[in-house]
Amino acid sequence: MFGQSQDADMTDTWWLYLWVVPVGLVVGSFLNVCVFRLPAGQSIITPRSQCPTCHKPIAWFDNIPVLSYIWLGRRCRQCQASISLRYPIIELMNGLGYVGVFATFGWTLTAGVYAIFFSALLVVAWIDFDHLIIPDVISLPGIVIGLVAAATVLPIGLVNAVIGVLLGGGILWALAILSPYMFGKEGLGGGDIKLLAMIGAFMGWQPVLLTLMLASVFGAVVGIALLVFKVMERGHYIPFGPFLVFGALVSLFFHDDLVQWYFKAMW
């Protein structure tokens, strides 16, 4: 019902992946720029990509996703400063994500929309991980774009998407209001509320619930592990955004399978 294509025939259309992978990697390269510049309030269009150490512009042939990282020997050509492993990792994550999206939803407009959704989630997760913020410039337009896509392209339909926005935003909003009374401190930020609303806009209300459940469980497990292994001290704040993104991606790729499995196992 959520619209994952069970009969996407990959054997006839394997050659289409010859462009999905490069497109995913190139978009991933742009996502690196977003992760780096959006939290600083800088333009993501200009100036051209530059080395974060020596600020010299990076030539196009040194800016090929993943490959440049390898053939430059992980160093800037001008100043020899080492290039963060994160750049090729984000590019590869986006490339793999696009393969996953098209393998799940087939060669459809729906897959195109979910590819954009996937990229937005990737940027959100990394920015929240770095800075403990989820930029409104992604989540707020994301809610609008998700609703428009649901009304036109996505099989979930507009009503489902609107309920998803209200439910996703509503649950976290209520928790944010209550958590200072329940836990004695603020647990959730406004960014998390808007992010789950955006996830609802793109996926509808049932995946929102699955997303929140997975994010809470996984977040608790990781949080406890960090305390036990003394990586983190009590009272420190872990960003919830990356866990919401994790939950949303599991929901995106496996929602229907998980629901089927759940009902088979329980009833």
Ligand SMILES: [Zn+2]
């Ligand atoms: Zn440099």
